[in-house]
Amino acid sequence: MRDVAAIGVGMTKWGELWDKSLRTIFAETALLAIDDAGVDRIDSMVVGCMSSGLFVGQEHLGSMLADYLGRVPVPAARVESACSSGGLALRQGFIEVASGMSDIVLVAGVEKMTDVTGCEATYALGTAADQEYEGFHGLTFPGLYAMMAVAHMHKYGTTREQLAMVAVKNHDNGSKNPLAQFPFKVTIDAVLNSVLVADPLRILDCSPITDGAAAVILCPADMAKKMKKRVIRIAGSGQATDTIALSSRKDITWIESTDLAARKALAMAGRKIEDLQLFEVHDCFTIAEIMVTEALGIAEKGRGGRAVEEGLTSLTGKFPVNPSGGLKAKGHPVGATGVAQAVEVIKQLRGEAGERQVKGAKRGLTQNMGGTGGSSVVHVFEAE
Amino acid sequence: MTGIVGYGAYIPRNRIKVEEIAKVWGADAPSYKRGLMLEEKSVPSPDQDTISMSVEASKRALKRAGIDPREIGAVYVGSESHPYAVKPSGTVLAEAIDATPDVHTADLEFACKAGTEGMFVALSLVQAGAVKYGLAVGADTSQGAPGDALEYSAAAGAAAFIFGADGIVAESVATYSYTTDTPDFWRREYQYYPQHGGRFTGDPAYFKHIMGAARGLMARAKMKPGDFDYVVFHQPNGKFPLRVGEMLGFTKKQIEPGWLVPKLGNTYSGSSPLGLTATLDIAKPGQMILVVSYGSGAGSDAFIFKVTKRIDEVRDLAPKTRDLLDDHKNYLEYGVYAKYRRKIRKAE
Amino acid sequence: MPTPSRSWREIPQRYRLEAGKCRGCGYVCFPPRVVCPHCGSREFGQTKLAGAGKLLTYTIIRVPPQPFEDQAPYAVGIAELDDGVKLTAQVVDCDFADLKVGLRVALEFRRVYEEGEAGVIYYGYKFVPE
Numbered sequence: 001m002r003d004v005a006a007i008g009v010g011m012t013k014w015g016e017l018w019d020k021s022l023r024t025i026f027a028e029t030a031l032l033a034i035d036d037a038g039v040d041r042i043d044s045m046v047v048g049c050m051s052s053g054l055f056v057g058q059e060h061l062g063s064m065l066a067d068y069l070g071r072v073p074v075p076a077a078r079v080e081s082a083c084s085s086g087g088l089a090l091r092q093g094f095i096e097v098a099s100g101m102s103d104i105v106l107v108a109g110v111e112k113m114t115d116v117t118g119c120e121a122t123y124a125l126g127t128a129a130d131q132e133y134e135g136f137h138g139l140t141f142p143g144l145y146a147m148m149a150v151a152h153m154h155k156y157g158t159t160r161e162q163l164a165m166v167a168v169k170n171h172d173n174g175s176k177n178p179l180a181q182f183p184f185k186v187t188i189d190a191v192l193n194s195v196l197v198a199d200p201l202r203i204l205d206c207s208p209i210t211d212g213a214a215a216v217i218l219c220p221a222d223m224a225k226k227m228k229k230r231v232i233r234i235a236g237s238g239q240a241t242d243t244i245a246l247s248s249r250k251d252i253t254w255i256e257s258t259d260l261a262a263r264k265a266l267a268m269a270g271r272k273i274e275d276l277q278l279f280e281v282h283d284c285f286t287i288a289e290i291m292v293t294e295a296l297g298i299a300e301k302g303r304g305g306r307a308v309e310e311g312l313t314s315l316t317g318k319f320p321v322n323p324s325g326g327l328k329a330k331g332h333p334v335g336a337t338g339v340a341q342a343v344e345v346i347k348q349l350r351g352e353a354g355e356r357q358v359k360g361a362k363r364g365l366t367q368n369m370g371g372t373g374g375s376s377v378v379h380v381f382e383a384e
Numbered sequence: 385m386t387g388i389v390g391y392g393a394y395i396p397r398n399r400i401k402v403e404e405i406a407k408v409w410g411a412d413a414p415s416y417k418r419g420l421m422l423e424e425k426s427v428p429s430p431d432q433d434t435i436s437m438s439v440e441a442s443k444r445a446l447k448r449a450g451i452d453p454r455e456i457g458a459v460y461v462g463s464e465s466h467p468y469a470v471k472p473s474g475t476v477l478a479e480a481i482d483a484t485p486d487v488h489t490a491d492l493e494f495a496c497k498a499g500t501e502g503m504f505v506a507l508s509l510v511q512a513g514a515v516k517y518g519l520a521v522g523a524d525t526s527q528g529a530p531g532d533a534l535e536y537s538a539a540a541g542a543a544a545f546i547f548g549a550d551g552i553v554a555e556s557v558a559t560y561s562y563t564t565d566t567p568d569f570w571r572r573e574y575q576y577y578p579q580h581g582g583r584f585t586g587d588p589a590y591f592k593h594i595m596g597a598a599r600g601l602m603a604r605a606k607m608k609p610g611d612f613d614y615v616v617f618h619q620p621n622g623k624f625p626l627r628v629g630e631m632l633g634f635t636k637k638q639i640e641p642g643w644l645v646p647k648l649g650n651t652y653s654g655s656s657p658l659g660l661t662a663t664l665d666i667a668k669p670g671q672m673i674l675v676v677s678y679g680s681g682a683g684s685d686a687f688i689f690k691v692t693k694r695i696d697e698v699r700d701l702a703p704k705t706r707d708l709l710d711d712h713k714n715y716l717e718y719g720v721y722a723k724y725r726r727k728i729r730k731a732e
Numbered sequence: 733m734p735t736p737s738r739s740w741r742e743i744p745q746r747y748r749l750e751a752g753k754c755r756g757c758g759y760v761c762f763p764p765r766v767v768c769p770h771c772g773s774r775e776f777g778q779t780k781l782a783g784a785g786k787l788l789t790y791t792i793i794r795v796p797p798q799p800f801e802d803q804a805p806y807a808v809g810i811a812e813l814d815d816g817v818k819l820t821a822q823v824v825d826c827d828f829a830d831l832k833v834g835l836r837v838a839l840e841f842r843r844v845y846e847e848g849e850a851g852v853i854y855y856g857y858k859f860v861p862e
Contacts, residue, residue, distance in 0.1 A: 123797040130820075132742055133763065136844065136856065137821050138793060138800040139808055146791035147810060154789070154833045199792040199828075243769075247810045247818040252789060397825050430803065431824060431842040436855065439747075439841040467843075467853055476855060480747040480841055714825070730802075 001098040004234045005224035006381070008037025008217035009343045014331035015181045017211040022056055022112035023068040025213045030069050030108055033215035038227070042217075043102035045069075045076035048089030048109040049335035052078075054124040056112050065108075082128030083284060085109060086214070086338025087368025087377030091237050093218050094379070103219055109340065110213035111333035121209050125334070128371040130245040142206055142285065144246050144372045146198035149287040152253045153200070155302065158290060160200055162305030164191035166286040167204050167328055169314055174325020176355035181210050181331030205286040210331030214340035221384075232349050235271070235363075236380035238264030246372045253302075257376035258295035258367055265365070269380040273297045276380070277361040278348055279319060280341035282369040283326040289313075292367055293321060315356060323348065323356045338368035338377060349383040386510045387555040387689060389517065390449025390546040390698065393661040394441040395648065395708040398427040400721045402536050408718045409531045416536055421622020425539035425649025427716055428525045430724050434463040435473045437542035438521040439480045444702035445519065445544040446481060449551065456483040456546070457515025458506055461491050462498025462653045464571075465525045477521065488515070495569060496618055497679025498522060499543065499653035504685050507547045507556055517548040524652035529577035530727055537621055539649025543657030553698055554664060554673065554689035560601035561685050562593055569680035580680075589682050590620065594628050597684035598676050605688055609633040612688075613671035616642035616659035618678035620650045641666050647709055653679075660689075662705035669693040736852045746856035749783075749839070751817065752776035760817050784838040784862055785813035790823060790831045799845045811837050811859055823859045836862040 010032030017025060026047070034042070047065055052058045062076035081088045086109030093107035113121055126135045129144060152158050168188055174180040186204060194204040224231045240260035246252055266272065273296060281296070283289035290304035298319045299307035307313055313321035324330050324344040327337055345364035347353050353361075361383075368377045401424045406413035417423060428437070438461050446453060459481075461473040474489035492498045492505075499522015506518030523542030528534030547556075568589035571578035581589075594617060602608065609615070615638045617625035622645050629639045642659030651658055656677040663673055668691065675687045722728050744750040745763045752764030756773030762781060767774050790809035793800070800806070807823040809831070823831065824842065837859035846853040 119796065119798040119801055122795060123799075126797050134820050135797070136739075136742075136746075136854070137808060137858075138796060138803065138806060138845070139820065140793055140795065140797050142795065143791050143793045143808055147789040147808070150791060150833065151789040195794075196792075197795045199794070201791075245820065247820045252810065429824065431822075431844070431858065433843055433853075435853075436842050439855075443841075476747075479743060480855070482748055712825070714827075 002100060003221035004094050004097045004218055005221040005229070005231045006216050006234065006342065006346050007219055007224050007227065007229045008033040008039070009346050010036060010215040011179055011340055011343050012212070013179045014210050014212035014333060016114050018114065020211065022052060022058065022110060023064060025112060025211060026065050026108060026110045027068045029213035030106060030215045033106065033217050037217035039104050039217060041104055042071055042074055042106045043104050044096055045071070045074055045106045045108070046089045046092045047076065047078045048080070048085035048338060049078055049111060050080060050082055050085050051124050051127065051334070052112070054127065056115050081375040082370030083282065083334050084338055084368040084370035084375045084377045085335040086340065087366065087379065088239070088338065090216065090338060090342055090379060091239055091377055094234050094237050097218050097220055103223060105218045106215060107218060107339060108213060108215040109336035109338055111335045112211050113209045113333060114211050128374070134245055140198065142198040142201050145285040145287055146201045147246065148252055148291065148372065149200055152287060152291065155253050156305070158305035160192065161188060162290065162309050163205055163286040164188045165308045166283060166289045167191045169308060170283060170322050170326035170328040173315055173323050173356055174329025177325045177330060180325045180329050181208060182329045201285055201287070207284045207327035207332035210333040212331055212333035212336050214336045214343050216339055216342050216346065230350055231384040232346050233382050233384060234379055235382040236265035236267070236269030238262060238268065238378045240264070240376055242373050244371065244374045253291070255291050255295040255369070255373040255376065257373050258292055258369060258378065261376040261378040262296050262367065265378040265380045269382065271363065271380060276363045276365050277320070278323055278345065278358045278364040279321045279367065280324060280344050280364070281321055281367040282337070283322060283328050284332060288369070289321065289326065292369070296367060315358065320358050323353065323358055338366065341366035341368060342379065345381045349381060385552060385555050386507065386547065386549045387552040388545050389451065389548040389551045389553055390445040391553070391661050391664055392441045392444025392448065392544045392702050393658055393705040393708055394437045394444070394542040396426050396428045396432050396540050397712050397714045398429060398716050399424045399713045400427050400716045400718070404718050405536055420536060421646055422537055422649065423646050425537060426541055426651070427721055427724060428540040432540065433467045433525055434461065434465050434523045435467055435476045437540065438473060438477045438523045438544065441523065441542040441544035442477060442481050442519060442521060445546045447702045448553070448698040449546045451517060451546070451551070453482045454486070456487060456517045456519050458488045458509050458518040459483055460502030460505055460520045462493065462502040462520065462522050463524050464493055464495055464498060464652055465527065466491055466493070494683065495680035496652045496655055497677040497683060497685055499657045500677035500685040503545055503657070503687070504559060504561065507559065510547045510549060517546055519544060519546050522653040522657035524654055526650065526652040527577055527725065534580065537650040539651050541648065541651035541654040541658050543654050543661045545657070551694065552692055553694045554691050557688040557690050558601060558605040559687050560597060560604055561683060562597035562600055563683035564593070566682035568682055585680070589680065590624055590678050591628055591631070593682050593684040594618065594676050594678050595632060597686040598632050598674065601686040601688060607688070611672060612638060612674045614638050614641055614663045614667065615674045616656050616663055617676050618656045619643065619645035619659060622646045644705070644709060658705060664691070664695065665699060665704040665706065667691045667695060669695060739852070739854050747841070749781040749857065751779050751781055753779040760815065762817055762819065781817055781819070782813040782815040784836065785811040787811050787833055787835040787837055788818065789833060792828055799847070807831055809859060821858050825860045830861065838862045
C-alpha cells in the first residue's frame, strides 16, 4: 500500500443556506479544495451523503456531482453509512490511492437538509436507526441518544451539568471558527434551560440541522512531495460496524464500533492515543462526545463526564476534543461532517487554524459515527 | 351443554368527571350527575381503539378458558366504532390471538347490542356443532357530540367471551331476541357524531325492548325474577337499568354487581357484556344470571347463564372488572380529553 | 406512502411477538433472522417472547418524527424481557414522573400509528407498567 497525503481542503460557511442547492454547495466547496491543492486533474470522486433522496429527492449523486463539477466522465460514487458517510468517503478515497487504483481523488461530503420541514428532517435522520423495530415505535435520534444518556447517567453517575459542559466547550471553540454555523459561546445555564427535545437532552445538547459541504484532495505522499506540498499523511484508517438497533448492543453505555475502529486506525499508524494532539469527534449529541472519549481511550470507561468537567478535553487541555466547535457549534450537514473533521485536522496540522490552533499539533484523529454507533470510521493524520 | 368457557374485560385507565365536562359547556354538573346517576366515564388514549381493546380482552378470556387459540373456529367483534369503515376488526383480532387462518370472522354492528349479537352467533355455532369454540367481543370507543347529553356518558371498554361445549364456566340455559324498527338513536354515514330522539329513547325504545326481551326469555325458560341471583341490563346511564329492573320486578341487590355505569359510563357494545364479566367475577357456582342488552334501532338480546363450579378455578386467572374500573385511574382535563377524542379540528 | 406490504410482513412479530430460536446456540432473534449473529447457524425454531420485563432505559420524545406528530410527548424505552431479549417500544399508561430504570413493564397491544386520516392503521406492542 502506498502512503496517502491530503493536499487540498475546502469548506464554505455552514448554516441554513436557503439560496443554495445541493449541487451548488457541493461544487463551490469542491472547487475550493481543488484550488487549494493546485491540481488540474481528478482521477476519481467519492462523495458522502446520507440521504439526498429523502431531503431533496435526488439520488445518483455520482453522476450529478461529477457533472456539476464539470468533470464528467470521471468515475464517481456516493457512499453512505448514515452520519458517518463523510468518514466513509474519506476511507474509500484513501483505499483508492493507497491501493494504487487512482492517484488524485476528490473526497467530499455534502448534505442539504433545509428543503424539508423539521418533522420530515427528524424522520429522514431516523432512517439511520432500525426502521421496523425502533423507528416504527416513534423513536428519533435525540430519543435514542437520550436513552443512552439515561443509562450512562444511571450506571456511572454522569450528570446533566457534565453534558452541558460539552456544549459550552464546543461553542467556545466554535466561536473561533469563522465557518461555523453558530460561531458564538453559550453558558451552562443556557443549555440547562433550553427546550427539551428528548429527556434529558435539550435543544442545546443537540447538533443542528445544517446545509453544507466539505472536501479534501488526496494523492500519493510521493506525489505531494514532488509538488513541494506540506505532507499531511493519512497514517491510519479503521472502520467497524455494530448492531443497527440500540437494544441489540451488549452494553448500551459503550460505543464498541468506535473502540474497534480506533484500535485498527491507531495500529495501522503505529501510534497510541496519547501520541495524538487533537481529536475531531462525532458530538451529534453531548452524550455522544462523552461516550466517544471513553471509547477512544481518552477517558476511562464511565469517566467521560468527569474528563470534560476537569478540562481534559478543552482546547488547552491534554486531549483537545473538537477544536473546530464540533457538530454542535460548527453544524452537522450529515454526510459532510466526516470530511469536515478531516479538513479541521489537516488545517490544524498545517498550523492554519487561527485562534483555535492547538499548539504543536503534529498528529490528529477524526472519529465519525453513524446512527447510535452502528458504524464508526476513524482516521489518524500525521504531519511529516 | 354449551356456554361460556372463558371471559375477559378491558377498560382504559383514563377517566373524565362529569364536572369537568359540565364546566366547559356551562352546564349544571350536579343535575347531570343526579339525572344520569353518573360520576365519571372511561376515555380511551389515542392508541386505544375497538381493535386494541378487543385483543387485550380476548387474551384475558383465553387465559381463563385455557384453550389453544387455534381451536377457535369463529371470531366476532361487535362495535359501533370499528376503526375502519371497510376492513374488519375481527381479522386483526383473530391474527393477534393466533386463531388464523382456520377461522370464520365477521364484524357486527347494531348500536349498543353489537357485542351480545356476536355472543348470540358464536354460541349458536357452538350449539350447532359447527365450531369447537367461538369468540365474541363487545367493544366500543363511543363518541358523544360536544355539549350533548351523550358526551357525559359515551365511554370506552371491551368484554370478550369464548363459547364452547367443554370446560364451561357459565352454562347457556336459554336465549331470546326481541327486535323492532325503532329509530331512537342513529348515525348516518360520514357523520362524525350520532343523533338521538331525546326522550323518545326512553319508553318506546330502551324500556320496551328490554322488557320485551326479558319477559319473552323468562316465559320461554319458565322463570321469574326471583329465580335469578343477578341481572345485567344495558347501561346507557345509571338510572335506566335501575328503573327497568324495578319495572320487571328485580331488586337493586340483583342489579348491583353488574351495574358499572356510574364510574364507567356507557361503553355501548361493551355495556352489558362488561356488566356480565363483573358479575361472573363474583358469582358462585349454581347461581343464575339474566343478561339483557339493548341496541338502538332497536332490539334486545337476552341470555340466561347458570354458573358452574369451574368459575372458582378461572376467576383469578385474569384481572377482575371492578379492579380495572377502580385502580390506576388517570383523570383528564377537558382539553386533553377533546384532543384524545379528536374533537379538535386540525389543519387538513 | 408505502404499500401496506412492508408492515403486513411484520405482523407475526408485532401482533404475536414471534421470534426465532437458534438451533445451534439457543439465541433468540427478534425479529427472526436468516443467520444467527452469535454462532452463524442457519437453522432456527420458532418461539414467542416473554410478556414482561424491566426497563433498562427510557426517554420522553418531545420533538416527534412525522407520523407521530400528534402523539408527542410520549415515552419510549428499552426493556429486558424476562427471557433475556431486549426490546424497544413506547411506554404508555405511565406518568412521566414514574419512569425509572428497573421499572417492571408488561407488553400490551395498542395502535402505534396511522397513515393520515385515510391510510392504514398499524398495530403493535407497547410497554405498560406491570
